[in-house]
Amino acid sequence: MAKTATRIDQFFVLHATRNDRWQVVADLARDWAAGAERPQGLADTLDELAVLEQFHAIPGSPTVERLRGLVETGEAAEAARLARHVAEVLMVGRGSDLVEEWEAEEDVVAADIVPSVVAPAEARRPYFEVLYVTAQEEPRWKTLRGQVRRLRRREDQFVYEPVFVGSVEDAICATVLNPRLAAVVVGENVPLHSRHQAPVIRELLEHVAQAKLQAPLGLELARALKRIRPELDLYMLSGRNVETIAGDPHADVLRRVFHSIEEPIELHLSILEGVAARYETPFFDNLKKYAQRPIATFHALPIARGKSVFQSDWIRDMGEFYGMNLFLAESSATTGGLDSLLEPTGNIKKAQEMAARAFGADHVFFVTNGTSTSNKMVVQALVRPGDVVIVDRNCHKSHHYGLVLSGGQPAYVEAFPLTQYSMYGAVPLETIKKTLLDFRDEGRLDRVRMLDLTNCTFDGHMYNTRRVMEECLAIKPDLIFLWDEAWSGFAHWSPFLRPRTAMGAAAALKDYLCSPEAVDAFERQQAELGPDPSREKLLKTRLVPDPRKVRLRVYQTNSTHKSMSAIRQGSMVLVRDVDFAHVESQFHEAIFTHASTSPNQQLIASLDVARRQMELEGYGLVMNAITIALKIRMAVNGHPLVSKYFRVLGADAMIPEQFRNSGFVDYLSPGANWGTVLKAVNEDEFFLDPTRLTLVCGTAGFDGTSFKGLLANRFNIQVNKTSRNSVLIQSNINNSRSDVALLLRVLVQVCRELEEGGGTTTDGFKRKVHSLMTEVPDLPNFSRFHDAYRKDGGPQTTEGDMRTAFFAAYREENCEYVPLRSPEIDKRLENGPELISANFVIPYPPGFPIMVPGQVLTKDAITFMRKLDVKEIHGYEAARGLKLLRPDRL
Template sequence: MDKPTTDSRIKRVDHFFAFPGARNDRWRYLNAACADWARSGEGAALSASLLDDIEAYEGFFAYPGRSLLATLRQRIEAGQSGAAAALAQRISESILTRSYKSDPADWQSAEAAAETPPDLNTPTLARAGGHRPYFEVLVVAPGAATRGENITQQMRRLRRTEDAFIYEAVPVGSFEEAICAVILNPAISAVTIYEGFAHESAAELPVLRDFLASARLDAASIAGADLPLSLADAIKRIRPELDLYLLSDRHVERIAGDARASGLRRVLYSVEELLELHLCILEGVDDRFRTPFFDNLKKYAMRPISTFHALPIARGKSVFKSDWIRDMGEFYGLNIFLAESSATTGGLDSLLEPTGNIKEAQDMAARAFGADHVFFVTNGTSTSNKMVHQALVAPGDIVLLDRNCHKSHHYGLVLAGGQPLYIDAFPMTEYSMYGAVPLASIKKALLDLKADGRLDRAKMVDLTNCTFDGHIYNTRRVMEECLAIKPDLIFLWDEAWFGFARWSPFLRPRTAMGAAEAIAAWMEDPASVEAHEAQAKELGKNPSAAKLMETRLIPDPRQIRLRVYQTNSTHKSMSALRQGSMLLVRDVDFASVEAQFHEAVFTHASTSPNQQLIASLDIARRQMELEGYGLVANAIEIALDIRKEVNAHPVISKYFRILGADQMIPAEYRQTGFTDFLTPGTDWEDQVRSMHEDEFCLDPTRMTLVCGTAGYDGTQFKKLMADDYDIQFNKTSRNSVLLQSNINNTRSDVANLIRVLLEISRKIEADLARGGENGRAAFAARVKSLMTDVPDLPNFSEFHEAFRWDAGKKTPEGDMRSAFYSAYYAEGCEYVPLDSPEVDKRLKSGPAMISANFVIPYPPGFPIMVPGQVITKETIDFMRKLDVKEIHGFERAKGLKLIRPDHAKDHIRK
């Protein structure tokens, strides 16, 4: 077992971002050391040293608590190896299994349990009707280090059998310790702040002080500020979901009216009855625990309802009374049928025009995700994207669009009539994938539109964040620099894979809503106007495009119309059923487009939405608000563990590797010089700095596993793992597969993956040994074909002139909608076989080949042809080298579907 993390090693990224798991490891290590001591008679010093390491951070957790730790310390110092081993084992197992949340005996030593009434000093978690959810409350108070047990006992005495939840106190005595606790302890759901605490901790916390300094939360940065309100602000920045309570013996009325107190749930007079605080804490957690639609649906399912509407499956009678489909009912259970209805009355609500519990659930989701409005969508994020396009884009509007984004964006523009101005992402040719779109490309497109006098036509910037392969934009910088050029641009960020990031303080600033919140706060700061005016003076009245390109532009906060939309595939990263999606809105002008937005909902949303999907979105929000922080931390821990185990394994690493940030992101976009999470010498400060400053970062939970070096193409390896080993992946490229850790994964999953990769690696070695020189040569040739002989990735070429009837001279936008519908007329289309000489002839001497539809190979999964696009040699070469079976929009027997050139000319005349 690895030695547990200590202060000197916690600076490593994999330790800092994975503290909960590391804590479990430290306790297991102490348990093993004490057990060895009890068996051999040697090891007292090691056990004491390991307990020292543990005690440095255990004060930030309610369990095992000061009393049990003191008992364990006494046993070790007294040389009671057997008793120490027994207690260490019980604590370790309780932390690992989390049994302390439901078993009062876990909180006491045997001696204490015999002397103390259990209903007074131990948590009573069971109640009539079921189990009470458990959470922890951070109490920041002066002298908490010495008064900790007294504070804990006071809060325990407030418990009542009527309480819906049960909690334990975590007392700390300083600003630094409070920040450390909310970072390290995911079980904390509320914070109670008393006045009079210190800023610095009495304990040595060098790593935390580095963090506080980098976040401008150190003593020097907040000198003279109101410390309790500064702490509340800092906690809200780290974990905005937490309920904060300030207890003061000053003029609480004035504090409550202070603008800086806006993040507090309540301000209480500290000398008053603590029961009020207790009830506030429970009410705050209950406010997040409530799921208005799901709660109502459960009540609906219990009612004796007779249905005379068009949904025979409702109530389940047609299923359970059938001799032929009863197994369906047995498989799914009765409740799923009792909770179905096609009615939107009788206590239910309408997803199309919600006014009741669905509306309330959506409002709660808006609060949780930092949005002004949230819409639940049951047709997946493909539909969410189309809704945004239809609501906000009118025919002829120009949309700056990543050519490699999800097909729903392209189809959305076809339906809306918007003209895509495609901007290309940086290529990763070696792995047959694209990254993300450089900011320079976006700025150039906007400045070219300005030079053409067409900037007013630019309506939206539409980008994917994070990309399928994990590239995360510097969303704030992108929006700020674009708004400096056109202050009323709308931004659509497709965060289908990134919804979970809201619950990580390190990833949240790079989400659309996180960046929008930061920009909004910056706009309110008078310094923002000063910064803009200083730059405007430096640039002069008419700065050249070249000068603007090389400048990090600062927008005019007085001119900005902050309009940000974010779509989340909730089912992709949270506990929602498949096709569950959320559409998040933070738009100062939403009132002016709300009517057309609802029209878009009516157009695309089903009039018969699945009730279970809606309920699962409600539940996913509840879970993330109450435990999302810890779940996301675990997902990051899992991912870092996989990266480390694969790349460091002496056998596996010969044939497989997970690409680091330096291999996924070119150096020019990593301005801080950050290389990878696990590069020797890299610590968490490097990662945090990269997240703040670099143009692109890599989502640690998305891992590109190269399998071409093992002789497998991506599709082949994905099938092997699914068919033979029951391990499922999602996306593939020519020579890689994408692994994604999420809130569902466990360390057992990691162990299984490593076992299987080792088995495959050993099989490769055995086959090479049996095959001799010829076998090794064949293997090397296979690897070369997958890793070296890769086709160049084709960029977007251009729209044919027939579909650029009102386009500018400098920009490549086109009327894709007209091209798309031109292909509906058979007489205007032709087919040319991909491998025919006709293709090469027309590439060389014309006439141009014009794509009639979208052509999307899987992998890589982006459209290499769109309607109206002129097909080039690069695209044909790429298609001919593809060895994938699934190509949407292409029938190999017929060939390329093209718009006839003469038909296109007719379009020009029309």
């Protein structure tokens, strides 16, 4: 136990600093061995690690105690050697390398440990750890560890190490802290409380595990662990009536129940089988086998098998660049071990079913044309001509084009503006409720088919998805939800972010709606509201749906390639729809419409593999991505020179205060911890994804586009999205601490050059900053559709027949072009006739359509267009001017 009380619930902080602490130990021990005095900090750091390592198998608590003994007996050289070895092993990172290196060390220095079977280097096996939650006393754990190790066999596909804990709270901590866990074995009669301080554990149990454990109960703990990390396989050991446990309706979280005195080899084999079930990649496995077969191709894909490439003097370099397997794995065939993406019946079908299991969906569809296509598929499948879709005007253009294709009529709702940074946030729930109530009051609520929102937004705004769906379903119980989660597919693998995802919220909402409490809550609220509540009262009340009427229909589109290890354009559609059987044929028609009949085999395989990776190591990868983001925030905002010119915006700048009921300000604010974050995740209307960082560069005199170019062209740093005065920095599962160091080094160099040029004191610099940070154009809201495209609309509602306007512009005689800066524009704004957009106009940045077909243009939109200084504006030809529909032709 540490000499000073160590809190074990600062999860991401501890995860980030574990390797750092071992490096500190290695450095201190090295200096000691070189002749320095034994540093006091060495013992203190070992005390910290003693708490952390009890939740890991390698190096684990025994290694800390062995190192502590070497320190106490003054064996500096051996202490330095062991500390250096531990630090190096942890830096390796890859599990297969890690276990081999560590067991080699154990063979040398720990003869009392039972020897393990180690695979040869050329046949390294994936490595994971298994948590054993046991009521047995700690002195017995060493013996138990040896018993588990003796079960290993050379023919095992994987190798694992056991981790033992003796309380419910320690089990929660290990599950959160140890990303290498792949399975948990839960015993009975385990004490509730940890020996360590863990005040946030109660909050974690309530908010993430959704459990209030009051007694040492095994099945309740298993359910809590499953909510935290649903990918884990859970097993239970019981000395009582195992048949009773197996028959419990809540035992579906368990993979298997064992009688505790039975032969342990069955548990060992079950653990390996459970991991193998996630390791399998049906399509990728078959594609590898296909590539090894001798095949003659008589179909229209000349590069299949690679002969046209490798036998050519002129394009052989392409084959050498990509390698032979790429071409051996290409085919137009959908038989012989392969499958059809459009009509999957074999390994693609199985791969999609495994993805559905992994992401908590009922169905998953692979898409190889990107999430732009996924969005259009869902809209076409579910929206009929004339249906109204409430949609964020700031969403990706694929949603708007999907409505044009399907004939759905958009009722645009506005996100809150962040004018200073030329970007929008997300749509307030009150705005959505007002729109639904407008349709209700006009007697046209039946026309509303879908709510279509982006979650999270490009800039990191995550909705309180469950609350949005609950309150909307209270007004319209059969409303369909489409959540575009192109940028946040990874969030499923974080227990902190999962509740904010469509599938995570849908799962929790489904469980709630099936409970007796849901009916009671609805009846109580109805009694409080009275028979005819006013609009104002409904808007101010957190509405509760009637579970007897709700039809839970949730769709999520997921750019797998944007946040997981999939090839570009790899996407998924996730479905949780109680009425999917009624629209399944339509959904397949949408697939036939939009999917290529020649989908890329490698994209399909990468989707399969991305699922495998996330199920087996996604939790740790996402935890690391969050850690990287926090390191960047601290490095930029805490550096005395860099923070003078640049800063990463916190939640207080990105989310207005009225949407942060928890009071959450920023991850770096004084006193903030993961208890604060949990409260914000649970309570706030909007939450800021920690992996998305808005880096303000306007204060350094750079507009977003030029700074993006500077980073790419001069320093080989790539970023994606920009605004007038910022760039978006994203951390993902690919980033490392070295990337953080590179970014900070570059920012320091840029700042030094600014300082050498006079820094903030020159008039030119001041003018640039003032222009970028103060003279920012107001963001225009959507105005309205022209009356010609609202023939069946009501006085309060705003939907429009955008499809008719879009195709009206296909006739040249219906259109006119007016130069943007022509006096005619101002004259018509003042006196008419109205300016009616003929097409979409989408500036990048900010990337949302400021004009859509059939929209009446206002002074705000024209002023914004005139102030834009970006080069890329889709739908606008500067030489010809604005493309407008002629009023006299409507």
